[in-house]
Every structure is written in structure tokens, then in C-alpha cells.
Amino acid sequence: GNSVTQMEGPVTLSEEAFLTINCTYTATGYPSLFWYVQYPGEGLQLLLKATKADDKGSNKGFEATYRKETTSFHLEKGSVQVSDSAVYFCALKGYGGSQGNLIFGKGTKLSVKP
């Protein structure tokens, strides 16, 4: 079945450091891939998405490229801020029938120190 594996946290960085959170997936066909962010005490917000191979999703300085050959969708940011502290979830969505639901990884908690 479809699944998502992302690097375990927590990840602690200093402000302005480079961020990478690894995400790999297993899926049949050509899923869409997403990164969601969850701030403390809140629901999920869509951060970025990519719907086909080699697409790059980007938002608020975050980027991720859909790599079909390595089944990966790693999240990167060149310079993190304290306000980026949150839990980040990688997710995929298949197609057809009941595959419209999202399948999430376990989440990676990011803490950014000033």
C-alpha cells in the first residue's frame, strides 16, 4: 500500500541555518505530494505541493522537488527563522475511488533557536 516515511525529529537549528527534512514515499501510480505544517495548538496548513515528477513546490522560502527516480520529496529552506518552529508533515494523495485521502508521515518537529 501507499506510505510515507520522513526523518524523525526533533530537529533543532539556530536561526539562519539551512534546513532539510527528508521524505520518501511508496505508492502505485503517480501520487501528488504535499508538505503540511502544524503550529502548536493548531490544525494543519498546506505549505507546498507538487503533482507530477520534477515539479518543484515552493512557499515562504520553503522548497521541495518531486523526485520519482528516488521516490523522494525532501523539504528545504535556506535560512530558517524562529517563527518556522513547528511540526512538518509529508503526505501523499493517490487517485481514484477512495484514494482521494491523504496519507501522512509521522511528522518532524523543528525548533529554531535565536
Add this chain to the structure above:
Amino acid sequence: ETGVTQSPTHLIKTRGQQVTLRCSSQSGHNTVSWYQQALGQGPQFIFQYYREEENGRGNFPPRFSGLQFPNYSSELNVNALELDDSALYLCASSGGWGDEQYFGPGTRLTVT
């Protein structure tokens, strides 16, 4: 445009009781999906409703049931609550079953 809202924000129930959680979808959306997020875990898909019909279900027992109303709002009902049902329950709405999902803030359920 009003986003996805959920009620209540928090509630505490006793094992064996029943609970109903509510979700109002974003304006113009006809699909609602429910997810369970245990502490420290990613959300797990419970089921999805599209135009008042169940349109897919995850690996949850039948005591998890739902409804979608003509205005596309939705309810999640859980019978015979167990301690492991303690979690954040998230509702997401979308314009169609395969479209982008927008999440509400969640309902935190504690079962004692």
C-alpha cells in the same frame, strides 16, 4: 470566505461513552474528510464524505461513523469510547473528493 470550523474545541469523555464531533466545511466545498491524530503521530484517515455519501474509509472499526448534511457540514460519531480514542480529530474540506484539502483547527478528545 469562512474557513473550516470544528466544534467543540476540547472535550473529555469517559470510557464506554459516545461522542459527536462537528465540522462546517469551507464555503463551496462538497467533500469532508476526517482524520485522527494521536499524540506525536501523523493524521490517520478515518473516512470521507462526498455529497452526503461515504466515499472511502480507512482502517477504523464500525463504531466510528459519520454523516454529511445537505449543507455539506459533517458529524463524526464514536461509540463505546476507548482510552486509545484520545486524540486530535481533524476535519478537512475540499471542492471535490480529489481536490486540495483545507483543515480545521481540530477537536481534542480525551477519554478517561
